[in-house]
Amino acid sequence: MAKPNxxxxxxxxxxxxxxxxxxxxxxxxxxxxxxxxxxxxGTVYYHFRTxxxxxxxxxxxxxxxxxxxxxxxxxxxxxxxxxxxxxRCSHDSFFHKLFLTLVVSGFHNDKIREQLEGIIxxxxxxLAENLLKIWPSSPIKGISLDTWAIILNAVVDxxxxxxxxxxxxxxxxxxxxxxxxxxxxxxxxxxENK
Amino acid sequence: MAKPNxxxxxxxxxxxxxxxxxxxxxxxxxxxxxxxxxxxxGTVYYHFRTxxxxxxxxxxxxxxxxxxxxxxxxxxxxxxxxxxxxxRCSHDSFFHKLFLTLVVSGFHNDKIREQLEGIIxxxxxxLAENLLKIWPSSPIKGISLDTWAIILNAVVDxxxxxxxxxxxxxxxxxxxxxxxxxxxxxxxxxxENK
Amino acid sequence: MAKPNxxxxxxxxxxxxxxxxxxxxxxxxxxxxxxxxxxxxGTVYYHFRTxxxxxxxxxxxxxxxxxxxxxxxxxxxxxxxxxxxxxRCSHDSFFHKLFLTLVVSGFHNDKIREQLEGIIxxxxxxLAENLLKIWPSSPIKGISLDTWAIILNAVVDxxxxxxxxxxxxxxxxxxxxxxxxxxxxxxxxxxENK
Amino acid sequence: MAKPNxxxxxxxxxxxxxxxxxxxxxxxxxxxxxxxxxxxxGTVYYHFRTxxxxxxxxxxxxxxxxxxxxxxxxxxxxxxxxxxxxxRCSHDSFFHKLFLTLVVSGFHNDKIREQLEGIIxxxxxxLAENLLKIWPSSPIKGISLDTWAIILNAVVDxxxxxxxxxxxxxxxxxxxxxxxxxxxxxxxxxxENK
DNA sequence: GATGAATGAGCTTTCATTCAT
DNA sequence: CATGAATGAAAGCTCATTCAT
Numbered sequence: 001m002a003k004p005n006x007x008x009x010x011x012x013x014x015x016x017x018x019x020x021x022x023x024x025x026x027x028x029x030x031x032x033x034x035x036x037x038x039x040x041x042g043t044v045y046y047h048f049r050t051x052x053x054x055x056x057x058x059x060x061x062x063x064x065x066x067x068x069x070x071x072x073x074x075x076x077x078x079x080x081x082x083x084x085x086x087x088r089c090s091h092d093s094f095f096h097k098l099f100l101t102l103v104v105s106g107f108h109n110d111k112i113r114e115q116l117e118g119i120i121x122x123x124x125x126x127l128a129e130n131l132l133k134i135w136p137s138s139p140i141k142g143i144s145l146d147t148w149a150i151i152l153n154a155v156v157d158x159x160x161x162x163x164x165x166x167x168x169x170x171x172x173x174x175x176x177x178x179x180x181x182x183x184x185x186x187x188x189x190x191x192e193n194k
Numbered sequence: 195m196a197k198p199n200x201x202x203x204x205x206x207x208x209x210x211x212x213x214x215x216x217x218x219x220x221x222x223x224x225x226x227x228x229x230x231x232x233x234x235x236g237t238v239y240y241h242f243r244t245x246x247x248x249x250x251x252x253x254x255x256x257x258x259x260x261x262x263x264x265x266x267x268x269x270x271x272x273x274x275x276x277x278x279x280x281x282r283c284s285h286d287s288f289f290h291k292l293f294l295t296l297v298v299s300g301f302h303n304d305k306i307r308e309q310l311e312g313i314i315x316x317x318x319x320x321l322a323e324n325l326l327k328i329w330p331s332s333p334i335k336g337i338s339l340d341t342w343a344i345i346l347n348a349v350v351d352x353x354x355x356x357x358x359x360x361x362x363x364x365x366x367x368x369x370x371x372x373x374x375x376x377x378x379x380x381x382x383x384x385x386e387n388k
Numbered sequence: 389m390a391k392p393n394x395x396x397x398x399x400x401x402x403x404x405x406x407x408x409x410x411x412x413x414x415x416x417x418x419x420x421x422x423x424x425x426x427x428x429x430g431t432v433y434y435h436f437r438t439x440x441x442x443x444x445x446x447x448x449x450x451x452x453x454x455x456x457x458x459x460x461x462x463x464x465x466x467x468x469x470x471x472x473x474x475x476r477c478s479h480d481s482f483f484h485k486l487f488l489t490l491v492v493s494g495f496h497n498d499k500i501r502e503q504l505e506g507i508i509x510x511x512x513x514x515l516a517e518n519l520l521k522i523w524p525s526s527p528i529k530g531i532s533l534d535t536w537a538i539i540l541n542a543v544v545d546x547x548x549x550x551x552x553x554x555x556x557x558x559x560x561x562x563x564x565x566x567x568x569x570x571x572x573x574x575x576x577x578x579x580e581n582k
Numbered sequence: 583m584a585k586p587n588x589x590x591x592x593x594x595x596x597x598x599x600x601x602x603x604x605x606x607x608x609x610x611x612x613x614x615x616x617x618x619x620x621x622x623x624g625t626v627y628y629h630f631r632t633x634x635x636x637x638x639x640x641x642x643x644x645x646x647x648x649x650x651x652x653x654x655x656x657x658x659x660x661x662x663x664x665x666x667x668x669x670r671c672s673h674d675s676f677f678h679k680l681f682l683t684l685v686v687s688g689f690h691n692d693k694i695r696e697q698l699e700g701i702i703x704x705x706x707x708x709l710a711e712n713l714l715k716i717w718p719s720s721p722i723k724g725i726s727l728d729t730w731a732i733i734l735n736a737v738v739d740x741x742x743x744x745x746x747x748x749x750x751x752x753x754x755x756x757x758x759x760x761x762x763x764x765x766x767x768x769x770x771x772x773x774e775n776k
Numbered sequence: 777g778a779t780g781a782a783t784g785a786g787c788t789t790t791c792a793t794t795c796a797t
Numbered sequence: 798c799a800t801g802a803a804t805g806a807a808a809g810c811t812c813a814t815t816c817a818t
Contacts, residue, residue, distance in 0.1 A: 006803070024302040026219055029787065041788085042804050051788065097301055103359060104298045107291055108218040117359045140378045143371040150368055151375070154352025161351055162344065165297060166311045177341040184334045188382075223812060235813085236779050245813060394782070412690040414607055417808065429810085430783050439809065485689055491743060492686045495679055496606040505747045528766045535759040542740025549739055550732065553685060554699045562732055565725040569733070572722045576770075611791060623792085624800050633792060783815075790808070797800080 007039050009047050013061050016054055021097050025105055030054070052109070059102055059115045066119050081127070081152075082182075086175045089160035096160040124149045139188040203241050206231050207255050210248055215291050219299055224248070246303070253296055253309045260313050275321070275346075276376075280369045283354035290354040318343045333382040395427050397435050401449050404442055409485045413493055418442070440497065447490055447503045454507050469515070469540075470570075474563045477548035484548040512537045527576040591629050594619050595643050598636055603679050607687055612636070634691070641684055641697045648701050663709070663734075664764075668757045671742035678742040706731045721770040 015037035020028050030051055034041045048054035069084075088095050099116075106113035127149035138145055155178070163169040209231035214222050224245055228235045242248035282289045293310075300307035321343035332339055349372070357363040403425035408416050418439055422429045436442035476483045487504075494501035515537035526533055543566070551557040597619035602610050612633055616623045630636035670677050681698075688695035709731035720727055737760070745751040 025298065026302070030789090031787075040804055042791090042806095043802075045789065046802065046804090049789095100294065101298050101301070103355060104219065104295050106359065107215075107295070108220070113359055117361075120356055120359055140375055142374045147368055147371045150353065150356065151349060151372065154349050154356060155345060156348075156352065157355055158348025158350065158352035159344070161297060161355075162314055162348060165300065165307055165314055174341055174344055177337040178345065180336045181334055181345070224814090225812070234779055236781095236816090237777085239814070240778060413686065414690070418810085419808075428783055430785095430812090431781075433810065434781065434783090437810095488682065489686050489689070491747060492607065492683050494747065495603075495683070496608070501747060505749075508744055508747055528763055530762045531759045535756055538741070538744065538756055539737060539760065539763070542738075542744060543733060543736050544740065545743055546736025546738065546740035547732065549685060549743075550702055550736060553688065553695055553702055562729055565729040566733065568724045569722055612793090613791070622800055624795090624802095625798085627793070628799065779816105779818080781816095781818105783813100785812095787811070788809090791806095792804100794804075795800105795802095797802105 007037060007043065009057075010061075012037050012039075012044060012047055012054075013057055016058055017061075017094075017098060020058065020101060021094050025101050028055075052111075055102075055105065055109075056111055056115070058098075059112050062098065062102070063115055063119050066123070079179075081130075081156075082175060082179060085156040085159075086171060088156075089163040089171055093160060093164065096157075096164060100161065100164070120153070124153055127152055134186065139185045203251075204255075206233075206238060206241055206248075207251055210252055211255075211288075211292060214252065214295060215288055219295050222249075246305075249296075249299065249303075250305055250309070252292075253306050256292065256296070257309055257313050260317070273373075275324075275350075276369060276373055279350040279353075280365060282350075283357040283365060287354060287358065290351075290358060294355065294358070314347070318347055321346055328380065333379045395425060395431065397445075398449075400425050400427075400432060400435055401442075401446055404446055405449075405482075405486060408446065408489060409482055413489050416443075440499075443490075443493065443497075444499055444503070446486075447500050450486065450490070451503055451507050454511070467567075469518075469544075470563060470567055473544040473547075474559060476544075477551040477559060481548060481552065484545075484552060488549065488552070508541070512541055515540055522574065527573045591639075592643075594621075594626060594629055595636075595639055598640055599643070599676075599680060602640065602683060603676055607683050610637075634693075637684075637687065637691075638693055638697070640680075641694050644680065644684070645697055645701050648705070661761075663712075663738075664757060664761055667738040667741075668753060670738075671745040671753055675742065675746065678739075678746060682743065682746070702735070706735055709734055716768065721767045 012033065016028075016033045019032045019036050023029075023032060030044050031041055033054070034044045037044070044054070048057060087093075102112060103116055106116050124146070128145045131145050131148055131152075135145070135148075138148065159171075159174060159178075163171055206227065210222075210227045213226045213230050217223075217226060224238050225235055227248070228238045231238070238248070242251060281287075296306060297310060300310050318340070322339045325339050325342055325346075329339065329342075332342065353365075353368060353372075357365055400421065404416075404421045407420045407424050411417075411420060418432050419429055421442070422432045425432070432442070436445060475481075490500060491504055494504050512534070516533045519533050519536055519540075523533070523536075526536065547559075547562060547566075551559055594615065598610075598615045601614045601618050605611075605614060612626050613623055615636070616626045619626070626636070630639060669675075684694060685698055688698050706728070710727045713727050713730055713734075717727065717730075720730065741753075741756060741760075745753055
């Protein structure tokens, strides 16, 4: 009955992520993961010794893809960032649902929390570096580029949160005006630099 | 054996909130609520017909207090808002943990989601109204006051999220510089108004 | 569906002892206990929070009965003791199977081991006290009554072990000759006392 | 990937015995055996077609060594026997733990029980033969040498059992006095023989 | 009103066993 | 020979829910 090598760890993680977003962490059962992946429960357990480990592997997987995405960035980082951010906050954004679910899970699991903290720190750092390319100095005196990065990241997450809660959230409008804000800030800088 | 009225619904809700933050939604059990409140499972069940109902009552309770707080606001709304926001985002802020936990719970429970949506909408509205008091018009052309409210709220939630994930998050510094940003924006407006 | 008060803890322990002897510790499952008692697994768990606790309660129950039996002893203690011992070592003696099963279980569970240690100590003590009644002094110089008690107890357990292993073990013959040994020892004492 | 003959059946049995004593029969798993031996589960399975077979092979292994030991005996058999017996009953005697574990296992597995019965019978027989060397006739009338053998064996097992249960069991004292008992009995015989 | 014994479905986890490689 | 991925049945355990008292 044992069919060797029918499934890979990555396929299982993909199935698990689907389940997590579909059923929520409250009903995130290994049985569901197994069914989604088309294997038995025993198989899931063979690959991840515990449920917690599977959850952690999901988080690590996300960290990995997050890192990949960041390292690809170039050129007009901001425009691109806004584009990405916007894509993440459609009303049922897979990514942000997964992310927030894991964040909440991290409140009671330090291993998970630390991994997520790593993502945030990386994102903030990448953002600060990219800001440096377009803002030789901060557009407003007294606000460091690091803080700008924190704030921008916070805005993106906060908007995503609102969008996930509210079916009628004006994603387009908000991001359009957010871009104006950004342009205005960039303009300020030129003024100051004179 | 039955003791009349030994516990009120509100006490149970308070215990339930404690449990929710302490154990997370994954381990939020009625037995834990009962033990925390010092009653039996049956008693919890007597007051809330189902577990979902208890969760919903927690959400409503939060909505209520949120509303109370908003209606008290006056005078220098911004400074006060920042103060409130800051207090909510210490590394283990009870409020934001509870809020985010419920948000995630709301992903798969429309009743909860709608209640939380209501909170957000109210907060945004209250914020917009208060902004009007200090900003007769938007400091940056093309950005409506409603959008400003959305953005400000998003920043607060997003920063709280980062603070909850990161033990070393620079809460003080971030909020100090955020205030500068706000002052600068207010300054902009005066310029434009001339 | 919930029928209150259909079973008592003692009934459950009785069923559990039956299961333990019938299936052995390897297959001692709470499901089997529940079935034997005619209740659901949940009920077993309601009364004993874990499997280990149930096992421990069985041990305590045995300690209790052991103690009761000891305190009833009087008159010709030895004859009676031999009778009891003999009854315990028929080829499938419930008592000794249970006892040895728990002893082995105690090898990896200190709580169980300590309880059983208590039984042995009590038995040895009771035996020593009763020996004193019939042997004012030890029949053989250099052997304390405490040691006699240990040895006698050991003989009884050791014979039971052999009887449990061997279907053809000569219980009657062995105990008959053991009694002769005892009488001979008592005779020795009188000689020495002169 | 297959490495030829990296492990022998005997090594596996040795590992299995370790596991059995370390974890007890309740947690005696093939995975643990495999890990202890440093091979995979499949390998254990390759050598012993079932778990039961492995257990049986352990029992046979013990029978073998038991037999070896008996056949080596000579000279002052009693003194040596007591020495051996004493060595087996330190508080965590590997041998007696293993033996008792298997005895209990034998309660529900006739193949195991029969093997162990064989050991006991052999031991009793060897003991009777050796007693004959030093006791031309029984020191007490009416007690056959066979019964003496049974009783002596029983004492040894019974004492070991008490020692395994009780950390403070007076092994030295008990065996010293047991030897005195033996010497006294031998003295009796000489008297009778006159 | 309040209790707590009982339920039963479903959870995570374990494990002997199989089998293609 | 040996492996190790996969299985599936069954284990221990949890929990929302019910109900007689």
